[in-house]
Amino acid sequence: MSRGKAASALDLPRPDGLDASKQQGAYAALRGAILNRQLPAGGRLPSTRSLAERWQVSRGTLEAAFERLHSEGYVQRVAGSGTRVCAVIPEQFMAAPTVAQAPRRAVVPDQPDAGVQSHVPFVARRPDASLFDLKTWARCISRGLLSVGPGVLEAAHPAGLPQLRAQIADYLRSYRGLQCEADEVIVTTGIRHALDLIARTLLKSGDTACVEDPGYPPARRLFSLAGAHIHAVPVTAEGLDTDQLPDTARLAYVTPAHQAPLGMTLSVSRRLALLDWAARAEAWVVEDDYDSEYNYNAAPLAALKSLDSSDRVIYCGSFNKNLFPGLRVGFMVVPKALRPALLRTLQLTGHSVGAGDQSGLVEFLGSGAFVRHLRASRQAYQARRDALLECLGGQFRVSGQQAGLHFVLWLPAGVEEPDFCTRAAAVGLTLQPLGTFCRDARLPPAVIIGYTALTLAQIRFHGRALAKLLMAA
Known part of the structure; x- marks a missing residue:
């Protein structure tokens, strides 16, 4: 050796x-x-x-x-x-420790909102990032940055890049029926960011904020953090019950295209009644248009904002709901009377979207790649929805399946949400009880089924397991 x-x-x-x-x-x-x-x-x-x-x-x-x-x-x-x-x-x-060391505290992982996760049946109510063309996106990022030049890295645009705001306004005019201009658009990091800005700007301690019941829990929490009193408004088959809106409220938050979580569309008569209430009460309406691009049976109704002749609606949208979850870019279309105050809050909090993502979206929207992606992903999600409904075999009641990234599965009579979710977890299914979305509402037991960020193979395998669980309930 x-x-x-x-x-x-x-x-x-x-x-x-x-x-x-x-x-x-x-x-x-x-x-x-x-x-x-x-x-x-x-x-x-x-x-x-x-x-x-x-x-x-x-x-x-x-x-x-x-x-x-x-x-x-x-x-x-x-x-x-x-x-x-x-x-x-x-x-x-x-060196040996001089005293016995305390055992390390167990690290508690952060929990995503309501447990939403990609590829986890059935909380996958988010876009499937694997459908997104990364090569096209990389080219758009490169072309976008090169086209705007180094000045974009130095200049401050609190409301967002002017080119991106113009592209967003053009898209909304063409596809959501809004008659808006670029100067009405404010770019945000997402819908929650928009709600936070609205709450900080419009609400003060003791104000009343109306929310749907059941509804989107983060909206309730953000309005509460601003000191507002939360007034839960029941939801019926036509959407928000506008007769229950108090004239003393400062604002009302709604999801008219695909009510979160029940999935119905706010009827035209309710839309007009809501706008009439806002004008009469001098209140604001926050329209969360989170997944309106995904309608599988017919063209969606134009946005509520398109009927807003009194300029009382703050329209909120987000690209991370239709491109990929990690893209933290959203936007608001803001009434002219609120724009200066919202911009001041935005500048104070310092939240803004990076120039790279903004310039990439300018190219992605302008080249038509965004609309092409929506068309392809809509077809994929519809196929996944159909495969899951086929697994359920039409034996169980569902609602809200005509659009969006999820639907509601109503449980058989006598089955309680906690017990069913526990039994589902034992066979590898993660389910969200409808009750977690309710404040005062008392509805029959149901679970939210998110399917868009699952593969067809996952849907068929876990869909059969879900059907078997329901049959045994």
């Missing part, structure tokens, strides 16, 4: 975690042996050849671990002398 390559007399045990991650496991075991003085300062490590035989891993794996230890200063590798532990080890790594 060549000089300096003899195995160490110390028989290092094979690490327990070596099978899961060989290189990391080898590195961690050797580093631990050094820091615990199992391998003393100046001592020689076993050769990679002998240690590979002992630990039953490849020599290349150990070479990588040795090189990492060398780069971090734990060992020296000298030709002809092998690999030796460095003489100097930071003292804080070797």
